[in-house]
Amino acid sequence: MTGVAIPHEAAPPAAVGHPPLEIPEFRIISPVGLAISGVLLVLLIVAIAVNKLWPLTFFHVAGGAAWTIVDLFLGLILGPILGRLSPQARVEMTARLMPKMVILMPTVVTLTLASGWQLASKTGTLLSSYPQHGWIVASFIVVGVMAVLALGLLEPANIAVLFELKKRRPRPEVIEGLMKRFIYCAGILGLMQVATLVIMTKLASS
Amino acid sequence: MTQDRFPPVTQLAMASLALIVAGGIYLSSHIPQHVPLTPAILLLALSMLLLGLNLAWLTRARDFAWGRFFRVARWAFVAYAVIAGMIEYAFLQNHVRGGVLVVLTLSLVVFAVHVPTLIGFTVARFDSP
Numbered sequence A: 001m002t003g004v005a006i007p008h009e010a011a012p013p014a015a016v017g018h019p020p021l022e023i024p025e026f027r028i029i030s031p032v033g034l035a036i037s038g039v040l041l042v043l044l045i046v047a048i049a050v051n052k053l054w055p056l057t058f059f060h061v062a063g064g065a066a067w068t069i070v071d072l073f074l075g076l077i078l079g080p081i082l083g084r085l086s087p088q089a090r091v092e093m094t095a096r097l098m099p100k101m102v103i104l105m106p107t108v109v110t111l112t113l114a115s116g117w118q119l120a121s122k123t124g125t126l127l128s129s130y131p132q133h134g135w136i137v138a139s140f141i142v143v144g145v146m147a148v149l150a151l152g153l154l155e156p157a158n159i160a161v162l163f164e165l166k167k168r169r170p171r172p173e174v175i176e177g178l179m180k181r182f183i184y185c186a187g188i189l190g191l192m193q194v195a196t197l198v199i200m201t202k203l204a205s206s
Numbered sequence B: 001m002t003q004d005r006f007p008p009v010t011q012l013a014m015a016s017l018a019l020i021v022a023g024g025i026y027l028s029s030h031i032p033q034h035v036p037l038t039p040a041i042l043l044l045a046l047s048m049l050l051l052g053l054n055l056a057w058l059t060r061a062r063d064f065a066w067g068r069f070f071r072v073a074r075w076a077f078v079a080y081a082v083i084a085g086m087i088e089y090a091f092l093q094n095h096v097r098g099g100v101l102v103v104l105t106l107s108l109v110v111f112a113v114h115v116p117t118l119i120g121f122t123v124a125r126f127d128s129p
Helices: A031-050 A053-084 A087-123 A133-166 A172-204 B009-028 B038-059 B066-093 B098-124
Strands: A003-006 A021-024
Touching: A021 A087, A031 A053, A031 A087, A031 B066, A053 A087, A053 A172, A087 A133, A087 A172, A087 B066, A133 A172, A133 B009, A133 B066, A133 B098, B009 B038, B009 B098, B038 B098, B066 B098
Parallel strands: none
Antiparallel strands: A003 A021
16 A cells, blocks of 8 residues: 555554554545536536426435435444544545545535425425425525535535645644544434435425 | 634634525525515625624734645635536526525625635644644
């Protein structure tokens, strides 16, 4: 494995006496991931412009499913596992997972929300005269809280941890702190996704 | 963590984002009825005030890695400007016009400036000046 070794003096107390941590080579932003994201965003613009039911439903359902699954899996399953891994395994996992998250999450969130808004406009569920309007407003509030958490805490921590890992001598305590923030935040978002599921299934069955 | 020597940029940015999100929810929950704009304008003004306060406070930060901040914030701004542009496009596609469009557009400007500022700050505060 090619990587950067964190010397002993930079290691956290728990890792003293262990071999230096190896950080695998990674790119903060993958050009391939960026290209895929770009293609998806162009398709989204086309879907909104043609305003047909099927592409809008596809982007909303597929994007929403990906968003929900990633949040639930990361916050409730992968997060607790990550906390119990050895420092070396945690660093390797972080260096490989976080560059993907940087592109994946903003993309699926944009796909879900933009297509959802357009879909709601098209089907009339956005109107205040819609019988289940209260549930629609509840979904706005849940998504709003999730957006503030994701934009204010999750995304900055995601990017900061990648820059820290890229340093010649990354500080494990900084990585730990940022990863904790990321995982706790993902856990809260995962729980809020349950609320989204309740609202969306209620709307779909009414 | 070396957070204490810096202003509370994260907290102010989250409060500012929460205010524009609240304004957006208020406006969108009244579609297509006529909606008084005053509450949304007040929320937007408060949000912009927090943005200004945050930027002013940040410029006074000592020992801050400005080079790193601008490198990160610049690219983040490009990304969030694209996202804001897409949201604006969705509003225009749905014939949002007049005062509501102005409030929503200014909210998107706050969003597209504040989020990259926050990302740049979070990266730079762990860097050496």
